[in-house]
Amino acid sequence: MSPLPFPEPTNPANSRAEVFIGYLDFFRSRVIDKIRSLPEHELRTSRVPSGWTPLELVKHLTYVEFRWIEWGFQGRRTENPWGDRKDDRWYVDPSETAEELLQNLQAQGHHTTTVITTTDLSERGQPGPRWRGAEPATLERILFHLLQEYARHLGHLDIVTEQAHAQTGE
Incomplete structure (x- = not known):
């Protein structure tokens, strides 16, 4: 599989939804490529003081998308x-494989893309426990949040893969 090119701001896009999909797909693909390079x-193995491992980060990102799109927006x-957590930290069961976790991330990404392509970005999420009593956010606001989650965690993974002498760069 060839890597997805960075969705340059100068590349034409037909809609804001297409921009969100392009960036989310890019970030997700880079996470997958970096995990496969390790x-x-x-x-x-953790290389950071907080103790997270690369597979825990993958599972966390899958659940982040799930929590915001399915549990939150779709209600x-x-x-x-919070299935990515145990004892107040990220957790991957020893029986979970890298390939299974990557497939789950891709499947969650496909679901997110379907929601983006079939929903107006100004639509508000369904009321429910995700919002802790606040008014549900719009899909657009949720997608901005997902982008920052992916960008931040991909940066973390960049450092870890560099320390492991694996794939570096975007």
């Missing part, structure tokens, strides 16, 4: 919206 032993009921 040796197996690095995937469950879907879920038993465990």
Whole structure:
């Protein structure tokens, strides 16, 4: 699979939705490429004082999209919206494989893309526990939040992959 090119601001786009999809797809693809560039032993090893591992970051990003798009915006009921956490930190069960976690991230991304392409960006989310009593945010506001989550965590992963002598750069 060839890497997605960076969605340059000068590239034509037909809509704001297309811009969001382009950036989210790019960031998601870079996370996946960086995870695949790491040796197996690095995937469950932390190189940072906070203790997170690359696979925990992947699972966290999957759940971030799930929490904001499905649980929040769509108002879907879920038993465990915080399934990426255990004992107040990110968690990946030893039985979960890298490929399974990457497939889950891609599947969540496909769902997010479907929501973006079928919904007006000004539409507000469904009332529910995600909002903690506040008025639900618009899809556009949620997507801005997702972009900053991906950009921030991809930056974290850049540092970790560089320390592991794996893929560096965008």
